[in-house]
Amino acid sequence: MAVGENDLERMDQARLDMAARRELFEAARECTFLFLDAEGWPGGVTMSHLFHDEVFWLTAVSGRAHVVGAESDPRVGLVISSLGTDLPGRRMVRVRGRAAVHRDRETLDAVLPLFSARLQPAAPDRMHRLLNSANRVLIRVEPLSYPQTHDSRKISGDGRGGSAG
Numbered sequence: 121m122a123v124g125e126n127d128l129e130r131m132d133q134a135r136l137d138m139a140a141r142r143e144l145f146e147a148a149r150e151c152t153f154l155f156l157d158a159e160g161w162p163g164g165v166t167m168s169h170l171f172h173d174e175v176f177w178l179t180a181v182s183g184r185a186h187v188v189g190a191e192s193d194p195r196v197g198l199v200i201s202s203l204g205t206d207l208p209g210r211r212m213v214r215v216r217g218r219a220a221v222h223r224d225r226e227t228l229d230a231v232l233p234l235f236s237a238r239l240q241p242a243a244p245d246r247m248h249r250l251l252n253s254a255n256r257v258l259i260r261v262e263p264l265s266y267p268q269t270h271d272s273r274k275i276s277g278d279g280r281g282g283s284a285g
Contacts, residue, residue: 136269145171154197155189209273
């Protein structure tokens with residue numbers, strides 16, 4: 121019996137392999153960034169991301185809660201889904217990672233142009249002017265593990281019940 125025909129209890133067969141994760145990282149423009157806030161509560165914000173050289177890059181303004189959280193405790197997470205992409209099926213990955221906040225000009229000069237081209241391919245120079253602000257920081261997230269992933273294409277009926285046909 122195929123996964124998803126009678127129930128959705130055992131989902132281990134519906135995980136994304138690394139090639140499918142990379143495809144999702146490239147197609148999705150946004151993620152949910154997870155961190156601990158100043159009071160120790162879980163926090164999350166939706167942010168644009170860039171996956172480059174096997175790490176994730178996020179950008180924000182210094183002093184925001186998620187920047188402070190990443191500086192206080194570098195254990196962070198990302199949730200990336202296929203919602204809003206052209207990818208078939210429903211895909212999701214949770215990333216467990218270690219964050220480092222960068223303010224140095226060398227890193228900003230290297231990564232912001234890549235970020236600008238990703239966010240605004242038709243006019244990267246205009247996007248770069250917006251991002252290249254006085255209090256701009258980059259958050260580098262090194263992925264440590266992918267504890268949860270999901271690929272509805274591996275489930276009968278695309279995870280909505282019934283047979284695949």
